[in-house]
Amino acid sequence: MPSLPPIRPEDEAVAEKVRLHGAFDAPAELPHDPARTEYLLRLGDDALILGQRLSEWCGHAPSVEVDLSLANLSLDLIGQATLFLGEAGDADQLAFKRDVLDFRNCWLVEQPNGDFARTMVRHLLFSTWQHLLYQRLSASTDPAIAGIAAKGAKEIAYHRELAAEWVVRLGDGTEESRARTLDGLGWCWRFVPELFEVDEQLADAIARGIAADPREIEPEWRSSIGAVLGEATLEVPADTRPILGGRRGHHSEHLGHLLAIMQYLPRTYPDANW
Amino acid sequence: MYTTELGKQPNVKPIGPAEDPALLEAFEARVAADEFIEPKDWMPEAYRRTLVRQISQHAHSEIVGMLPEGNWITRAPSLRRKQILLAKVQDEAGHGLYLYCAAETLGTSREEMIEALHSGKAKYSTIFNYPTLTWADIAAIGWLVDGAAIMNQVPLQRTSYGPYARAMVRVCKEESFHQRQGYEAMTELANGTAAQKRMAQDAFNRWWWPSLMMFGPPDENSPNTAQSMRWRIKRDTNDELRQKFVDITVPQAEYLGLTVPDSALKWNDDKGGYDFGEVDWDEFYAVVRGEGPVARERMTARREAWEQGAWVREAAAAHEAKRRKRAAA
Ligand SMILES: [Fe+2]
Ligand SMILES: [Fe+2]
Numbered sequence: 006m007p008s009l010p011p012i013r014p015e016d017e018a019v020a021e022k023v024r025l026h027g028a029f030d031a032p033a034e035l036p037h038d039p040a041r042t043e044y045l046l047r048l049g050d051d052a053l054i055l056g057q058r059l060s061e062w063c064g065h066a067p068s069v070e071v072d073l074s075l076a077n078l079s080l081d082l083i084g085q086a087t088l089f090l091g092e093a094g095d096a097d098q099l100a101f102k103r104d105v106l107d108f109r110n111c112w113l114v115e116q117p118n119g120d121f122a123r124t125m126v127r128h129l130l131f132s133t134w135q136h137l138l139y140q141r142l143s144a145s146t147d148p149a150i151a152g153i154a155a156k157g158a159k160e161i162a163y164h165r166e167l168a169a170e171w172v173v174r175l176g177d178g179t180e181e182s183r184a185r186t187l188d189g190l191g192w193c194w195r196f197v198p199e200l201f202e203v204d205e206q207l208a209d210a211i212a213r214g215i216a217a218d219p220r221e222i223e224p225e226w227r228s229s230i231g232a233v234l235g236e237a238t239l240e241v242p243a244d245t246r247p248i249l250g251g252r253r254g255h256h257s258e259h260l261g262h263l264l265a266i267m268q269y270l271p272r273t274y275p276d277a278n279w
Numbered sequence: 280m281y282t283t284e285l286g287k288q289p290n291v292k293p294i295g296p297a298e299d300p301a302l303l304e305a306f307e308a309r310v311a312a313d314e315f316i317e318p319k320d321w322m323p324e325a326y327r328r329t330l331v332r333q334i335s336q337h338a339h340s341e342i343v344g345m346l347p348e349g350n351w352i353t354r355a356p357s358l359r360r361k362q363i364l365l366a367k368v369q370d371e372a373g374h375g376l377y378l379y380c381a382a383e384t385l386g387t388s389r390e391e392m393i394e395a396l397h398s399g400k401a402k403y404s405t406i407f408n409y410p411t412l413t414w415a416d417i418a419a420i421g422w423l424v425d426g427a428a429i430m431n432q433v434p435l436q437r438t439s440y441g442p443y444a445r446a447m448v449r450v451c452k453e454e455s456f457h458q459r460q461g462y463e464a465m466t467e468l469a470n471g472t473a474a475q476k477r478m479a480q481d482a483f484n485r486w487w488w489p490s491l492m493m494f495g496p497p498d499e500n501s502p503n504t505a506q507s508m509r510w511r512i513k514r515d516t517n518d519e520l521r522q523k524f525v526d527i528t529v530p531q532a533e534y535l536g537l538t539v540p541d542s543a544l545k546w547n548d549d550k551g552g553y554d555f556g557e558v559d560w561d562e563f564y565a566v567v568r569g570e571g572p573v574a575r576e577r578m579t580a581r582r583e584a585w586e587q588g589a590w591v592r593e594a595a596a597a598h599e600a601k602r603r604k605r606a607a608a
Contacts, residue, residue, distance in 0.1 A: 064349035067588025178594025
C-alpha cells in the first residue's frame, strides 16, 4: 500500500474550517471547551430525541386532551434542545446533520413510543430525572446552562406531574392498563442506570461546576419514582445489568430510524434554506 | 369550508305544530336584532339540529385536519419549523375541543359526535382528504387552507349562537398565526433552490382548487343558505366568500412568483374582482361522498386512534371510580 502524504498544517486549517461549517458526518466539532460542548450535546440530544418521539403521537393520541398535552411536552423539549444545541454550535446543523455515532442522548429517550403506557412510563422516569437535574443545573457555574435549566425546570415540573398522574391512573386503572404499565416499566427500566452514569467527560464538567452530578440525585429520584409507583399499586422493578453507551454514540437500533425520518429534508436538499 | 352545509337537500323540516308560534316569533326577533341565543334559551328544533351539524362538522374538521399536517411534524426541516408546526397542530386540537364543547351545550355528547364521524354519518371538510406529499404542502395548507378558514370564521364570531360565536373568537385569534406561518414558509420555498420552487408550484397547483371547494357548493345549489343566513348562523354566501378569497389570494401568489393554475383567471374591472374558472363540482361531491384520495386513510387513522385509546379512557374512568370510592370510605 502506498504511503499517504503527511498532512500539512495549511490543509488542517482548511479541514477545520469546513468542519466548523457543518460538513456532513464530520464528528461533532468541539470548540474551545470539549467537556462543556459534550455536556451541552447530552442535554440537548436528550431533549431533542424525546421531543421527536413524543411528536409522533400527534393526531393519534387516546383523546384530544391527551393529544394536546403530548404536543405540549414535545414543544417544551424541542425548545430546550434548541437552546442547549444553540450553545454547542449551530442547533440545526447539530440536529439535522449528525449521524448516530455523534448523538449523545441516552437510550431511554430514543425508545419507540410503544403504547400510551410505555410512553408515560418513559416520560415519568425521564422527566423525574430531568427535573432534579435541571434544578441543580440552575446553579451551574456556566450562566448559559444555568439559565436554560432554570427555565426548563419549570416546564419539566409539569411534565413530571402529568406523567405521574397518568402512571397512577393506568397502574391503578383496569387489568389491561395495569398489565400494559408493567410492560412499559419492564421495557424502560433497563435504561435507568445510564441516567446516573458518570464517565470521564462528565466528571470533568462536574469538577468545574458546569454539570450536575447525577449520582447525587439518584436517591431522590428513586424515592420519587417509588412513591408514584406505590400510588399506582405497582412494585419498583429489580435493577438489571446496566445498558450503557448512548453518551458515547453507541445507541439502540431505533435511533438510526428516528434520524432517517427527522433529517430527511435537510439531508436530501443540503443547499436549501427552510 | 370547515362548516359548509354539504347536503344538497333542504334540511329544514317545516315547523311542526309542537312549536309555539309566539316563541318562534320571539326567537326570530331576537336573532334579527343580533342578540345571542344561549344554551338555556328556547330555540326551534331545526335551528338546534342545524347548529349541532355545523358545529360538530367544524370540530371534526379541526381534528381530522391534524392528520395531513401531523404527517410532516416528524420531518419538519428545521427546529424552528418543527416548533411552529407542532404549535399550530396543537392549536387545531384546541379548536376541536372548544367546538365539541360548544356543540355539547346543544345536548349532544362528544361520544355521539365522534361516533357519527367514525361511522361516516357526520362529515368534515373535504380539504383534508388530499395527501400532503412534500414540505411545500404544509406551507400551502397554512397559507390557503387556514386563509380560507379565516375568511369563513371571522364572520362566525357574530353568529347567533353564543357559545359558537365565543369559540370562534378564541379560534380566530390563533388562525392569523397559522396563515402567516404558512405564507412565510411558502415565501422561503418560492425564493429557494430550483427544487424548492418546483415543490412550491406543485403544491400550489394541487391545493388551489380544493381550497376553493372549501367554501362549499355554488349558491344556486346551496338550498339551506337562506335559512342559515336568516338565523344568522351564516353571514355570507358561499360564492361571496369564494370570490373574496380569490381576490385576496391571487396577488399573494403573484408576489411569490407562483402561477395560479386557472387559465380563465382574469381581472374584471367592472366588478372589481377576478373572474375565475369553474370549480370541478363533480370532484367536490365525490369527495363529500367519501371518495377523496386519502379519505380512507384519514378515517382509518381516526378510528384507530380512538379504538386503540379505548383502554386508556377506560383505565382513567376506572381509577377515578376507585379514587372516589376510597375518598368516600
Ligand atoms: Fe383551526
Ligand atoms: Fe388553523
